[in-house]
Amino acid sequence: MPIRNNMLGFILMLTVNSIASCNNVSTGKEVSDTASIVKSAAAPAKPAAVDPLAHWQPLAYDSTKKYIYLTFDDGPQHGTVTCVDTCRKLGVKASFFMVAMHAKAKSDGMQIVKMIRDSYPSFLLANHSTTHAAIGYHRFYKQVSQTGEDFTNAQEQLHVPYKMARLPGNSAWVRQGEMKASPLVRPVTALLDSAGYNVFGWDVEWSFNHKNARPVQSPQKLLAEVDSAFARNKTHVKNHLVILSHDRMFQRPEDAAALSAFIQLLKQNPAYVLETVDHYPGIKPPVYQPF
Structure with a gap:
């Protein structure tokens, strides 16, 4: 009986192999299709942006x-990564x-910009110009068309995906x-408005010593100033408050600790919600700018 079963199994195996072989020889399509599938899997198409x-x-x-x-200006600088790490650790948006000039000046500047750009919706990348009025504020703003190009260049060089901007050294608003x-x-503000930008000023500034960049x-x-601005309705839009700070203020460990402490104080108030400026009320809806 075992010999009979073995023979039947052998005959069945030959029959299956013969059928498979005939299929491949008669059409040749199965083999070529399989090869195409393997090749396609090995070299996937480049994903769309x-x-x-x-x-x-x-x-x-x-x-x-x-x-x-919560907004940070003038990056990427020493302190930018600390700001990102602190906000991420505490689970708040910024x-x-x-x-653009600062991004090019740092060896890892464009990598930092990309990190922030890719971290949306936790973090929002926005435009603060190419040169930050390096020729002086008065001359910068008097050369209207050149200043417009300055923002356009920053938009392109930093790959800022939406038209959100802040003027160097000036609190102006476009919604x-x-x-x-x-x-x-x-x-300049009117020019940016016509180009589709939202422009953001600020309500409360976390000031810094210009000699050593210390808060x-x-x-x-600072918390008392925030509480007071809300209580007295001293904000650009009621119940919405923009805080201005600068990346370089937090490059020292003790100042990074101050940033962490301030955020934790804000979080203790259940009425306070931290958001990115693309959710500020009344702005032009963001339009994606592919690069």
Whole structure:
């Protein structure tokens, strides 16, 4: 009986192999199709660029909350990575207004810019010009067309994917149907408005000593200023407050600790929500700029 079973198995195996062989010989298609599939899997097509705002939606504001937009200017500088690490560790959002000239001046500058750009929606990359008015504020803002090109160049060099900007050294605002600017910067602000930009000023500044870039206010003092601005309705938009700070303020460990302490103080208030400026009320809806 075992011999009979073995023979049947052998005959069955020969039959299966013969059928498979006939299929391959008769058409040749199965083999070539399989080879094409393997080749395709080994060399996948280059993926299309991903729109970081593909799923962007206007924020549904909670009337019981107060919204805070923590912004960092002038990066990438010493201190930028510390700001990113601190915000990420504490789970809060922030917006980084970056300067193309500073990105090129640092060996890892463009890598830092990319890290922030790729970290949306936790972090927002925004435009703070190419040169940061290196020729002087008055001359910079009087040369309107050149200044417009300065922002356009930064947009392209940093691959800023949406038109969000802040003017160097000036608090000006552009939103949907609104422009607020001093006489010096008004022509440039109007030019950016016509080009589709949102422009952001600030309500509270975390000041720094210009000799050593150290923060001026303590975390507790800055919190008191935030609380007061909300209480007195001294913000550009009610219940929404933009804080200006600068990356280089936090390059020292003790100053990085102050940033962490301030954020933790904000988080202790259940009414405070930290957001990125692309969710500031009344702005022109972000439009993705592929590069």
